[in-house]
Amino acid sequence: MNALARLATGFAAALLEAWQELRIHKLRVLLSLIGVTVAVASLTTALAGAGMARQMMTESLERDGRPAMITTYAFDPSSDGGPQGDDSVAQAFEKTSERFKIDYTTMIGRSYGQQVVSQGVALDAETLVVEPDYAPMHRLVISQGRWLESEDAQNLSPAVVVDQNIIRELGLEGQQLPFTVDLVSNGDAVSVTVIGTSSSRSFGMSGQLWMLPATYEHWFSERAPLNEVSYKMWVPIEGSEELAMHFGQQMQAELPGYTVDSHREDYLMWGADESLKQLALVVSGIAVIILLLGSLSLLNVSMVTMKQRIREVGIRRSFGATTGRVFFSVMMESVVATAVAGGLGVLISVALVSNESLLNMVLATELDQMPPFPLDAALLGMGVSVAVGALTGVLPALVAARVKIVDAIRV
């Protein structure tokens, strides 16, 4: 216990000494640490920026389906239409997916010829006919209200979820949910209830809305048959391609006369990830070079300063400072200094990367949702600065520890 208390006192005293030393030599420390601060800020910004860009791109790409996403189509070769979604196809898909114990499945039907109308303003819209699993499978974020549930099929008014384009173009911002708008198909208007809004925006001017298959079937299918229908499944990445192949074969067996195509279709298939990894690697490489230069300048200043502090080391040794304590104290000076510089660098990085206008300017886009600053980048920045402090502190600490007391006092 005594030894532990001595160790704790020694540690606290060494930290205190290091802090006093930094306080006394503010200007020198400040000058020598500018390099480290800039380097840590660059490194953290590079990693955080790449991490955030990666997250944003991943989220954007996952709106088309999270990996691994298996898409299944069924065609009737005798018909000249697109992929079919009639009852027999739906039943075959359901039966096959139950056989393979797939947890997340959805039908995706698209209808392009509709318009959303509110207070005399009309907007072309794409209707997506989907099941409740669609939202988690496509990282659809509901900003207001709620997503579709199976029970919504029983509603007397068709329940829909709309995107931000519809809200903006029809001037519905601030409208209390639920509210109604008209959905016009081939000249016939049906009043639909908006139960939620997604945070996403479709490209271009047109809007996007989602409703359940049963809702579409009941209210719209006669006026506006779906243009194309596919079925999607969200499965574990490993073995997904074999699963797609076996699934297609099984579903084909359930659907004589149809041609069934089942394959994996998500962004990881075409390696969108790689370019981001390379970007992060290049930027980190540059930051590491800056860090090395910053460390060298810190080391240089520390070594020169240590030569001037030999007498002080000798005086401390005469007070009873052991070699180990002198070594540790000098190294802690460097560690405490770079930890402070690193903390400052991380703060600068957070201020830069979390600045929405700056980020929009750099990425030349407008973000729906500001991704949070990656904690791992901040921790890495701090870790690197402490490591740089320890490494650049070793040499001056060795010089200080090897000082001969008798010679040092006479300097």
Add this chain to the structure above:
Amino acid sequence: MSDEPLLKLEDVTRSVRLPDDSELHILNGIDLTVSEGDHIAIVGRSGTGKSTLLNILGLLDRPTSGSLLWRGKDAARLSAKQAAHARGRDLGFVFQQFNLLPGRTALENVMAPLMYASGRDFWNRRKLATEALERVGLGGRLDSMPQTLSGGEQQRVAIARALVRRPRVVLADEPTGALDVSTGRAVMELLDSATVDSGAALITITHDSNVAALARGQFRLDSGRLHPLSEVVVR
């Protein structure tokens, strides 16, 4: 008061090898016994080995031959760490050039040795240092920087710093060397009375016979040999 001497030098020599491979003998056959409460002065001209002797007495250097008994233990057997702990705990140094730490106030300078203490002394360092400075009459200059203090005041800070851990032996190397005569005398009287109050032994190295005259035991170091000018008297 224990009968065991604090320091005992027996036939101590110290020599160094010169670049031309010859040997320079600095100390030859030194015998000296220092007990609690002693005040010893060692006088000698420059280059006679006074500082070397003080370094050996202060466990900063080791004899080439002979033995140094530190509180009955052979100092040669003390590890570097044990010697450092002994210096911190039992020895106080007062240097000719004061050797105050630059950039630190008088209080911080006196607190500095307590940074190597453990337990209560470390945690109460501010209080102990303040008391030590008050004892040397500098209670009103706690936050003064060394460069704003006179030579005499700086040496008083150094004395407070040497005494703050209540050492058993205070080693003063030319403590008045950088001061005028009257200030030097005042500093020596302070050092003497402070060590008398604390019961510490005081060993003063000086080339000033007036300073040496204040000590109860006086030695002359000549050609590396120590000659008594009078018997060591225990106060």
